[in-house]
Structures are given as structure tokens and as C-alpha cells.
Amino acid sequence: MMMSMYRMTILGLDIVIFLSILFLVSASSDMEVLSTVRKSLIRRKDIIPSWFYPEIPVCNLTGVDCRGVDVFGVNLPCSSSPLDLPFPSSIGELKHLMYLNLSQCGLTGEISDNIWSLENLEILDLSGNMLSGTFPLCLK
Template identity: 35%
Template structure:
């Protein structure tokens, strides 16, 4: 319990300050920490600080590469001063009370690899100009983001994780996302997305997880969804998908969850898919579709 002592600012050569998951309360020690000019890593996660705006003064810490600030009761908008942190490779401000747009500079940051902003009240659209090409993991889920998924996301060739779920995004998913070579996990559920899935999704990357339920997506599932044989989870329930299941699922021996219900799928399950079902799948939910025959006469 108690506040972080002001004496923390007496050691300007400190490079790492890790104070997360404690019982520090009171106000953020803004002035004291901002004096630590050599700081490269700062973590203040999960301390019961009094609600206060994102510290503008942290913009002085221009050597920071790692800024970890979840669960700090931060309010208001992300200040423009943080754009001066041009060495950042990781920025996490999850589970706060932040509002307003995600600043344009975030989407243009040259060294940023890991961006976590989920579980806030962030609003407005995602910038249409995205040049932060070193992004590896991007999670801005559980906010109030609007408009559409930028076409420029298809330029993020290092991206492995794309989490945009529980927002108010609409429009189509850019086809270029299906060409990303390293994409493993894509979660876009609980938005207002329309159109079809990118036709080449799964062919060019080791896709492991696909979750797009509770949208208004339609068309057939991509033919090569399990082309690389890595897929664990297909969660596409509560959409308007139709057509037969892609033949690539026949070789999807790592499937754990197949959740297709409340769509318009047709055709029948092949013996190969049911072989996976009986030997490996943990969850199969296929009700409220138009399958002609789901259980084969023999395996």
C-alpha cells in the first residue's frame, strides 16, 4: 500500500523500472518517473492508482522501448506527446478508461512491434494510412472503434495476430489480409462486417485460429482455409455463410473446434472430416444450416 516514493526520480541512470502488480495507490508518480531520462523499460500494470489522464510527461522518456501500462485507471485521450517515443517496440495500455481516437502516429510508428489497447473506450475510425510495417501483434479489441478495416493492414507482412473483435467496424475485410505470410490468429467477431472472407485466407500463412462470429458475413469459406494444415479453430457462427465446406478441411487434422451454426451451409460432411471429428475435435456445432447429410454411413 502507499504511493511510489518521490525518491524514485533520484536515479537518472536507471534503465528498467518494473513496478507492476503491487498495491501502489495515490497519484501516478509522473514528475519523478519522467526524470529518468535513461529509462528503456517502464511497467506500472495493475496498481490501484487514482483515476487520472495518461501522463503527458512520459513523452520525455525518449529511450523507452517497452511501455507497459495496463490496469492503471488511466482516463482521457492518448496524448500526442507520446509520439516522441520513437524507439518503442511495445506499447500496452489495456484495461483502462481511455477514450477518443487511436492517434495517427501509432499507425505510422516505424519500430512498434506489439500494440495492445484492448478493453478501453477508444472511438472513431482506424487511420486509413498504416505504415507501421513492423507490427507483429495488434490487439485493439473491446473498444468502440468504427468505420472499416483499412486496406493498408494488408501491408503488415510481419503480422501474426490481428484482434479487432467487439467493436463497431463495418464494411468488408480487405482481401489483402488473406495474403499476409505470417498471420496465425485472426479474431474479428462481434462487429458489423459484411461481404466474404478474403478468398486466399489460409493459403499463404500458417493460420491457426479464425473467429469471425456475430457479423453479417456471407459467401463460401475460402477454399484453402486449411491449406497449411495448422488450423485449430473455425468459429464462424451467426453469419450468412453458404455453400459446401472447403475440401481443405479434409486434411485439417489439428482441428479442435468447428463452430458453424446459424449459417446456410449446404452439402455433407466427408468421411475425412468426420474422422477428425471422432478422433480429435473437442467441439462441433453445426445446427441451423442446410446440410443434406452430416453423419456418414460408415467411417
């Protein structure tokens, strides 16, 4: 009986440790994805200054809305001076993203298909860009 309770406690601790690791892995993925996007945008320091300095945490970047370690929204203020850069394809990997406003950013190229599978995306504004690609008739 005592051995059985001991095994249950160890099993319980194993589950807690596993879930903690799983949380940390998924928690860091939004940060890693946005860091990748950040690296593609830092060429234009004049437009989004906070994105240029690597010591600024991702969730403190201008236009980024985080809740805990998940990125829920990106709203880049680049209407006054377009970025003139390719669409950052890794944006479609932000699994918790609820809104994305990259309007008037002067983005070019094709929109990656992975953006259309973002389950939490409610608001998407890509107007004022020179983007191409297939747009779905409806989003899930």
C-alpha cells in the same frame, strides 16, 4: 581424414540450409493461405476493419491466432453483421489450424472437402451459416 571431415561439414551445412528453406516454404504457406482468405473477405470493411488494410500483418488481424508463422486459430467476430459471402475454400489449406470459428458469419455455399482433412483441427463452429456439402460422420 581431413577431407572426410570437410565433406561431413559441407553435408551438415547442406542439410541445415535445406531444412531452413523447407521451414521457410512451409512457414509462408499459412500466411499465403490466410492472405488469400483475407482478399475474399475485404469486400466487407465494415465488419472486420483490420482485414481491410493490407499493411497489417496476417498474424495481427482481428481473430487470428498465430504461433510463430503458423496459423493455429481463426475466430471471426462477425455475428453482429453477416458477411454474406461464399465459404472461403482455402481455409482447408491451413495445415496447423486447431480451431475455426466462423459462426454467424452468413457464409454461403459448399464447405470444401479439404477442411475435413485438417489433422490438427479440434474445434469447428460453422453454425448460423447457410452452408451445404457432405459432413463426415467422424473426423480424424
